[in-house]
Amino acid sequence: MDTLIIQGGHPLNGNIRISGAKNSALKLMAAALLTDEPVELQNMPNLADSRFMARLLSSLGVDVYWPQNESTCRLNAADISSTIAPYDLVRKMRATFNVLGPLLARIGHATVSLPGGCAIGARPVNFHLEAFQAMGADIVIEQGYVKAAAIRGLKGAIIDLPFPSVGATEHTMMAATLANGTTQINNAAQEPEIVDIATMLRAMGAKIEGAGTSCITIEGVDKLNGVNHAVMPDRIEAGTYAMAVAAAGGDVLLENAPAKEMTSLIEHLRHAGVTVTVENDGVRVMRNGSRLKAVDVDVQPHPGFATDLQAQFMALMTTADGVSTITENIFENRFLHAPELNRFGADIRVQGKTATVHGVDKLVGAPVMATDLRASVSLVIAGLVAEGETVVNRIYHLDRGFEKLEEKLNACGASVTRGSE
């Protein structure tokens, strides 16, 4: 199994180009099932997760053309040969569950394994299923599979989400594009990826209003057409590198970083004493030698502080001056990185949904274990700051979500190499 070996203590200087957003790309790929015409996605991130979604789509009969290391992916779902998404192709990654809605909307039935994903909490799919039931689908769960049917098609409905779930909002919005009548999603999530998906769906002929607000209205159409769409830049990747620079010190331009979608993080970084400037071609992050100040974080749905940046911010706070309180309000078990960060000499105490980080003078390199995607990269950030050598084990989590991580960091002066256990 691969490991990452990091020699800490090098500041980061230079440019890092931000890739396409994983969380958007995976859903855009699933949306290709909604049309029998070609869908071309540009700025696609080459990641284990997006490659995995391509495999799942192929298994359903989608013609996928995506050569290795290329950022353009062509999908053609003219002939869907299967509506069954098997356990082996769904268990590794939750976003694969998003093929259910498009299959149901276009073909009228689908059988999809219940999803897997990160170990950060229960992550049920009840909101997704309740939405499809409200739209007239018959749903049974048998032997770990969701069997859904809407033989006469889905029909528009009013969906009141109990929580602004990103996945349920996206999934319902996609399926509603081909439903009979109008669907209204109340208490919708407002994440920028939802806007990206709505933009592509509209270019395919869908009628969607309000994406990016808490109320989305979708008027169903009979058919969607093909499209060329460029995936939005990854605000989570950009935010992660912003925190790596803030932690290690230096001056890096994050090319293509979507500043408008990163306002909460940028504010927190500035409060901590990091210089962040928004430039024409991205976001510049600078920190000289002075010590960071402790800042509290209250994780909330967008536009609040993103849960996908919480672990990285915690790593940043480990050496700040003072005490920082970090409250996680989205997932119930998203502090798995705290004990790992303590192995570097950090002082983090977790109680319920709050972690209290007492800033220490320095971190010292250690062997650590990656537990989930975003937690893994928080360990890399700690390793960049720590004195001496850090070995991060189980880095397959990192490969799920960060394209060319070592290459991007090393180009800015870091020392990160891949080894094996």
Ligand code: UD1
């Ligand atoms: C997406 C992102 C993930 C991010 C999360 C929150 C992708 C591939 N993943 O995950 O990186 O951390 O948004 O910003 O885009 N819930 C239910 N029932 C449901 C659905 C959700 O109870 O049917 C709960 C979840 O357990 C969680 C909360 O709602 O506590 C938010 O989850 P959700 O917004 O749905 O996250 P995902 O879409 O899975």
